[in-house]
Amino acid sequence: MTDERPHPVCPAASLPPGERRIIEIEGRSIGVFNVDGEFYAVANVCPHQRAPLCTGDLTGTTRASGVDNIEWHRDGEVLACPWHGWEFDVTTGETVFNPHRWSATTYQTDVLANPEAVERGEEDPAIQMHRVDVDDGIVVVYV
Ligand code: FES
Numbered sequence: 001m002t003d004e005r006p007h008p009v010c011p012a013a014s015l016p017p018g019e020r021r022i023i024e025i026e027g028r029s030i031g032v033f034n035v036d037g038e039f040y041a042v043a044n045v046c047p048h049q050r051a052p053l054c055t056g057d058l059t060g061t062t063r064a065s066g067v068d069n070i071e072w073h074r075d076g077e078v079l080a081c082p083w084h085g086w087e088f089d090v091t092t093g094e095t096v097f098n099p100h101r102w103s104a105t106t107y108q109t110d111v112l113a114n115p116e117a118v119e120r121g122e123e124d125p126a127i128q129m130h131r132v133d134v135d136d137g138i139v140v141v142y143v
Contacts, residue, residue: 095124
């Protein structure tokens with residue numbers, strides 16, 4: 001049995017795709033995002049140094065689509081921390097880009113695994129997600 005309780009946030013119509021609302025529930029700051037009509041709720045705290053993660057840009061990311069071709073994808077699904085640029089998938093909470101595990105060498109375009117981070121066994125922490133429903137047109141977050 002879960003201890004989660006429903007908390008009404010706002011009418012779904014007042015939170016259109018691409019928008020967010022940062023709310024306070026039981027002393028916790030939570031960002032509620034509309035990503036292409038689906039709602040997601042994310043703890044407003046970055047696992048790195050506790051920045052207000054949900055105030056960061058909602059953007060996309062790049063991926064290689066061939067030997068020398070990079071393309072933009074997942075536009076509007078990637079939340080970038082405003083302090084140091086760590087990126088998270090707002091639909092799953094998983095890390096998309098952890099700048100501490102990667103370093104770019106100066107004067108080269110290679111991106112290499114950061115051996116110190118790997119040696120320290122640093123993981124890519126996920127952010128905390130909360131369940132969201134839309135009930136009678138009202139966005140409801142469970143905390
Ligand atoms: S506090 Fe978020 S990346 Fe550093």
